[in-house]
Amino acid sequence: MLSASGFGERMQLDCPRGRFRVRLIPGPPGSQAVVLLHGWTATADLNWAGAYQELSQSFTVLAPDLAGHGATRRGSVPFTLADLAKDVAALLRQAASSGLVPTGPAVVAGYSMGGAVAQLLARDYPSAVSGLVLCATGARFFPSTISIHLQRLAIHGLSVGAAGLPDAVSRGIWEWLLSARAERLDQGVREEIASASISSLLGAAAALRSFDSRSWLQDVGLPAAGVFTIQDKVVPPAAQKELFGSLKALVEVFELDGGHSVCLDRPSAFSGVLTQACASVAGSQALV
Numbered sequence: 529m530l531s532a533s534g535f536g537e538r539m540q541l542d543c544p545r546g547r548f549r550v551r552l553i554p555g556p557p558g559s560q561a562v563v564l565l566h567g568w569t570a571t572a573d574l575n576w577a578g579a580y581q582e583l584s585q586s587f588t589v590l591a592p593d594l595a596g597h598g599a600t601r602r603g604s605v606p607f608t609l610a611d612l613a614k615d616v617a618a619l620l621r622q623a624a625s626s627g628l629v630p631t632g633p634a635v636v637a638g639y640s641m642g643g644a645v646a647q648l649l650a651r652d653y654p655s656a657v658s659g660l661v662l663c664a665t666g667a668r669f670f671p672s673t674i675s676i677h678l679q680r681l682a683i684h685g686l687s688v689g690a691a692g693l694p695d696a697v698s699r700g701i702w703e704w705l706l707s708a709r710a711e712r713l714d715q716g717v718r719e720e721i722a723s724a725s726i727s728s729l730l731g732a733a734a735a736l737r738s739f740d741s742r743s744w745l746q747d748v749g750l751p752a753a754g755v756f757t758i759q760d761k762v763v764p765p766a767a768q769k770e771l772f773g774s775l776k777a778l779v780e781v782f783e784l785d786g787g788h789s790v791c792l793d794r795p796s797a798f799s800g801v802l803t804q805a806c807a808s809v810a811g812s813q814a815l816v
Contacts, residue, residue: 543618549599553589561634564591565642571598578795596728607731613648637661659809663755666767751812753805762788
């Protein structure tokens, strides 16, 4: 079973938009920070626990539960991915000023939705980022097809109506969402995931629906590496290749034989590839 117990410290960090729960794992003295941004419906520990030990041999690891996910709540304002990027920039400043992570720009790794947030962070706060590692993600998430348009309408309708769902109904939805993962999660992680509100996660899905970085991603000159999940059915290989083709300073693409949940299905393989990808951009220079 997946468990992150014993890896570093879990703490609360206060930022302008609220209190965020983060996992902090010190690396070697003077090591650069790597910030890990999880995917939709996930938490930091669910997405990254299998990689904490190996990454922390070279980096200081900071992994937050993003707003609306896990133990981090969000306010009543509309959910936007740009706000998530703003949160991460504030968390980095707070962590550095408190001496929790080294000062200076960090390597930022994002998985699926976290990859979109990482792209926005690099665009809007380039001084905070030394390099990007984009895993199982794309420059957009919903190709223009009839079936996806219908899915968009369903997401919109659910995001409007979910706030009024009775607790018992929300719990039933969560049990269904977690059923495929249950065997791989310890009880604590399952409870953390289920503590997020359905309305928050549907708001995040609606934000992902409209994300499209193709018009501006080539202007981001930061070194970037890709973790290419070649059996992915959620972010298909074609969408990942489209992303890699839009990156101005692509250093390397690391292929991983797995689907969208490869971080859970093959944690050791994922950890090794992720660490290589982070190291590849840590030693590269930005293009200006």
